[in-house]
Amino acid sequence: MFNVQDIRKDFPILYRKVNGKPLVYFDNAATSQTPQQVIDIIVDYYSNYNANIHRGVHTLSQEATDLYEQARHKIQAHFNAKFSHEIIFTSGTTHSINLVANGFSSLLKKNDDIIVSALEHHSNIVPWQMLCERTKANLKVIPMNEDGELIMSEFDKLLSKNTKLVFVNHISNALGTINPIEYIIKKAHQVGAAVLIDGAQSAPHINPDVQALDVDFYVTSAHKICGPTGVGMLYGKEEWLNKLPPYQGGGEMIAEVTFEKTTYADLPHKFEAGTPNICGGIAFGAAIDYMNSVGFNNIATYENELLEYGTKKLLEIEGLKIYGTSKHKTSVISFNLEGIHPYDVGTILDKLGIAVRTGHHCAQPIMDFYKIPGTIRASFAFYNTKAEIDTLVEGVKKAKMMLS
Amino acid sequence: MSIEEVQNEIIDEFSMFEDWEERYQYMIDLGKDLPLIDDQYKTERNIIKGCQSKVWVHAEMDDNKIEFTADSDAIITKGIIAILIRTFSNQHPKDIIAANTDFIDKIGLKEHLSPTRANGLVSMVKQLKMYAIAYQTQLN
Numbered sequence: 001m002f003n004v005q006d007i008r009k010d011f012p013i014l015y016r017k018v019n020g021k022p023l024v025y026f027d028n029a030a031t032s033q034t035p036q037q038v039i040d041i042i043v044d045y046y047s048n049y050n051a052n053i054h055r056g057v058h059t060l061s062q063e064a065t066d067l068y069e070q071a072r073h074k075i076q077a078h079f080n081a082k083f084s085h086e087i088i089f090t091s092g093t094t095h096s097i098n099l100v101a102n103g104f105s106s107l108l109k110k111n112d113d114i115i116v117s118a119l120e121h122h123s124n125i126v127p128w129q130m131l132c133e134r135t136k137a138n139l140k141v142i143p144m145n146e147d148g149e150l151i152m153s154e155f156d157k158l159l160s161k162n163t164k165l166v167f168v169n170h171i172s173n174a175l176g177t178i179n180p181i182e183y184i185i186k187k188a189h190q191v192g193a194a195v196l197i198d199g200a201q202s203a204p205h206i207n208p209d210v211q212a213l214d215v216d217f218y219v220t221s222a223h224k225i226c227g228p229t230g231v232g233m234l235y236g237k238e239e240w241l242n243k244l245p246p247y248q249g250g251g252e253m254i255a256e257v258t259f260e261k262t263t264y265a266d267l268p269h270k271f272e273a274g275t276p277n278i279c280g281g282i283a284f285g286a287a288i289d290y291m292n293s294v295g296f297n298n299i300a301t302y303e304n305e306l307l308e309y310g311t312k313k314l315l316e317i318e319g320l321k322i323y324g325t326s327k328h329k330t331s332v333i334s335f336n337l338e339g340i341h342p343y344d345v346g347t348i349l350d351k352l353g354i355a356v357r358t359g360h361h362c363a364q365p366i367m368d369f370y371k372i373p374g375t376i377r378a379s380f381a382f383y384n385t386k387a388e389i390d391t392l393v394e395g396v397k398k399a400k401m402m403l404s
Numbered sequence: 405m406s407i408e409e410v411q412n413e414i415i416d417e418f419s420m421f422e423d424w425e426e427r428y429q430y431m432i433d434l435g436k437d438l439p440l441i442d443d444q445y446k447t448e449r450n451i452i453k454g455c456q457s458k459v460w461v462h463a464e465m466d467d468n469k470i471e472f473t474a475d476s477d478a479i480i481t482k483g484i485i486a487i488l489i490r491t492f493s494n495q496h497p498k499d500i501i502a503a504n505t506d507f508i509d510k511i512g513l514k515e516h517l518s519p520t521r522a523n524g525l526v527s528m529v530k531q532l533k534m535y536a537i538a539y540q541t542q543l544n
Binding site for chain 2 (some may be wrong): 347
């Protein structure tokens with residue numbers, strides 16, 4: 001049975017005060033909070049298992065290796081990858097995307113097309129721009145509509161035999177729109193293009209099945225799903241990962257080295273040069289265990305309730321406009337008060353202990369589309385409450401009063 | 405009045421406020437009253453881009469003293485600009501170069517001048533000093 005008050009007890013940070021007020025944490029789309037169960041795993045690792053992995057013959061090294069590889073298996077099972085070596089540990093979503101972009105630089109040629117969406121985070125635009133500069137491939141963009149949804153008929157028109165890669169986020173970080181990735185993957189495959197899905201925003205809300213989706217690459221970060229920062233993953237189909245060249249040179253990623261030639265290690269080690277974030281990887285696995293113990297169906301149902309409640313309450317404030325009004329969205333509300341800069345509202349809310357994100361959310365093209373400097377973004381997690389939303393609404397009213 | 409005297413005057417004014425709300429309300433009112441920069445100077449060249457809010461600054465020298473005008477698209481940022489301009493404007497370039505902004509700490513607004521705040525204010529203070537250095541060079 002899902003009980004939010006019980007869940008909150010797992011998160012020590014939710015009991016701290018900010019500027020003398022109880023913290024209301026609504027910046028979950030930027031980073032989620034860490035439950036005690038994951039904190040304990042981190043402490044346990046450094047207290048009992050800390051060692052370098054994969055090469056030591058001593059007990060600590062073997063135990064640490066076992067824990068790290070168990071985490072990989074947990075991640076594999078969670079996303080339903082066919083093989084555990086299809087899960088590559090990275091430092092996070094951005095690293096994963098760069099790894100794929102870099103790999104594609106040897107596969108692309110002039111006049112090939114890469115398609116991205118208008119809803120992308122900057123980290124999803126810049127690597128492809130760099131790749132296109134290097135390879136003389138073209139970057140094409142799926143446009144969005146006023147509701148913040150991608151226009152699929154336009155996507156259909158962009159596809160051709162020149163399309164080599166399609167890159168879309170599963171959920172927009174700035175607006176919360178859930179993109180129709182099933183359709184995008186199916187259509188892209190019909191022209192022989194590979195698809196990379198950015199799951200940074202979806203992994204905390206939806207439990208994707210990479211085999212059912214038939215997606216070629218799926219990337220996410222641990223810190224979005226109650227894990228630590230600095231660790232994430234790249235899922236890639238075995239055939240694709242074998243096709244891509246290694247990203248970084250170093251220890252762990254080699255099979256044999258002479259000065260004449262180096263042969264690379266098998267998957268996943270080919271992409272995991274150097275000592276990895278061992279504790280982070282283990283804690284990533286623990287975070288997935290935690291999320292599954294809460295249950296993704298419970299999470300989705302409850303967060304939807306928060307979204308509906310928050311949307312209704314915020315819209316009661318005169319002059320408040322919500323950006324991103326798709327019927328298919330997660331618990332993200334991006335909004336502005338008429339005639340008031342989002343930075344000002346965010347500053348007043350912070351004084352009241354309410355953490356929201358303000359600005360362009362690293363998604364300037366979206367802000368340009370709406371012709372606004374940015375928005376105030378409140379993003380809810382399963383440990384938030386309706387009472388906290390009431391606090392937000394009162395805070396926004398106060399900010400409005402002070403600023404107009 | 406010297407820069408230090410103006411800063412002390414501001415510290416006195418802020419000491420009357422009981423809580424953050426009064427401080428912020430005052431700052432917001434200052435922001436609203438800030439003499440706007442002439443539109444002809446609100447150019448791309450005079451813009452200081454923060455990640456969150458934009459700031460425009462223009463400087464002119466008259467009788468060996470620099471006069472600054474500025475604006476921002478966010479009102480709280482504008483309020484802080486009003487305070488900074490009050491201390492730095494109508495001062496001799498060499499005094500501006502030597503001045504510091506420690507008083508911002510004393511009036512409880514330190515967080516706004518933090519580099520992580522990304523509101524353009526840190527760059528703005530740098531820009532005010534750059535103008536002072538440039539005008540000082542002219543005077544030498």
